[in-house]
Amino acid sequence: MSDINDNNDPVAYLGPEASYTHQAALSLFPTRPNTLQPLPSIPSLFTALTSTHTTAVVPLENSSNGSVLPTLDALAVLSPQVTIVGDTYLPVQHALLARPLADGSTPAVGDVKRVYSHPQAWGQCTLFLEGKLGHATRVDTDSTSAAARKVAEADPGSGVAALASGLAGAMYGLVPVERKCADRGDNETRFLVLRRRRRTGHAGTTTTTTTTTTAIPAEGGATKKTLLHFRVSPHVPGALADALAVFKRYGLSLTSFYTRPDPEPPTRTETQTEAERGRGGWRYIFFVEFEAPGGVDIGPAVEELRGKTTGLRVCGSWKRSS
Numbered sequence: 181m182s183d184i185n186d187n188n189d190p191v192a193y194l195g196p197e198a199s200y201t202h203q204a205a206l207s208l209f210p211t212r213p214n215t216l217q218p219l220p221s222i223p224s225l226f227t228a229l230t231s232t233h234t235t236a237v238v239p240l241e242n243s244s245n246g247s248v249l250p251t252l253d254a255l256a257v258l259s260p261q262v263t264i265v266g267d268t269y270l271p272v273q274h275a276l277l278a279r280p281l282a283d284g285s286t287p288a289v290g291d292v293k294r295v296y297s298h299p300q301a302w303g304q305c306t307l308f309l310e311g312k313l314g315h316a317t318r319v320d321t322d323s324t325s326a327a328a329r330k331v332a333e334a335d336p337g338s339g340v341a342a343l344a345s346g347l348a349g350a351m352y353g354l355v356p357v358e359r360k361c362a363d364r365g366d367n368e369t370r371f372l373v374l375r376r377r378r379r380t381g382h383a384g385t386t387t388t389t390t391t392t393t394t395a396i397p398a399e400g401g402a403t404k405k406t407l408l409h410f411r412v413s414p415h416v417p418g419a420l421a422d423a424l425a426v427f428k429r430y431g432l433s434l435t436s437f438y439t440r441p442d443p444e445p446p447t448r449t450e451t452q453t454e455a456e457r458g459r460g461g462w463r464y465i466f467f468v469e470f471e472a473p474g475g476v477d478i479g480p481a482v483e484e485l486r487g488k489t490t491g492l493r494v495c496g497s498w499k500r501s502s
């Protein structure tokens with residue numbers, strides 16, 4: 181991981197301590213746990229990347245519950261300022277955690293009235309939540325460890341619990357009411373390492389290094405992953421299909437495709453009536469991830485793709501970790 185670990189700047193992660201993101205950050209930066217700094221939410225990590233921090237670790241997607249939407253939505257807007265330099269996968273097994281009762285015993289599942297967790301965890305524990313916690317109110321928190329910390333602040337016997345890791349339970353003095361709450365035993369989450377893009381230019385004219393053409397070094401060896409996003413005109417039949425055909429033509433393996441509502445308003449050149457706006461006339465932004473063998477220059481494929489879109493940005497290109 182020398183390409184992501186090339187300086188000693190603090191690394192921000194979604195905290196507080198003992199979040200899954202913290203565990204991912206520890207596996208990515210094992211030699212310098214003291215430089216890891218918790219921040220309270222995914223948006224705050226992106227804000228930090230544009231101001232106080234050069235490096236951050238964020239969750240991107242989960243094997244059973246899909247994309248972490250705040251991460252994609254931030255990348256849609258901030259890709260000119262931040263770039264992906266690495267990724268990692270972490271097995272995720274949620275436990276239901278509560279404070280021990282006054283006599284030291286563990287509360288029963290049936291006594292839990294309110295459960296805290298990150299929204300991603302709800303979607304990873306559907307069977308457990310429906311089967312055993314249907315009676316409980318769910319309350320969203322900014323991370324799973326924030327949920328554990330909240331429960332630690334509540335009175336014992338107050339009927340509150342958190343869905344979080346066993347590690348978070350140990351850190352915040354909680355006991356497992358139930359140990360394995362995820363729908364799947366092979367549940368895992370993927371995290372990105374993000375870095376602020378270097379600035380170029382002179383005083384007063386400083387810009388981030390985003391170019392209209394793509395200069396991605398074609399290093400030999402390890403397979404490279406690339407994540408980019410683009411927009412196409414909704415009025416041109418086949419525009420999206422033509423864009424995706426570029427990958428096939430260049431022999432590049434598409435590994436994922438995500439669609440999000442476009443955060444930017446339509447450009448003036450786009451013909452869009454008021455009626456369209458109110459009836460599903462919004463726009464989409466398409467995220468595509470693909471792999472290329474080491475040594476292959478993806479620049480020509482990206483430039484051809486750019487020509488078939490109304491705007492494209494490369495979010496990052498990095499060596500595959502596994």
Ligand SMILES: O=C(O)C(=O)Cc1ccccc1
Nearest residue numbers: 199200201298300323324369
């Ligand atoms: O890092 C955490 O603890 C989070 O809350 C994000 C998350 C939520 C569920 C699974 C993996 C990461």
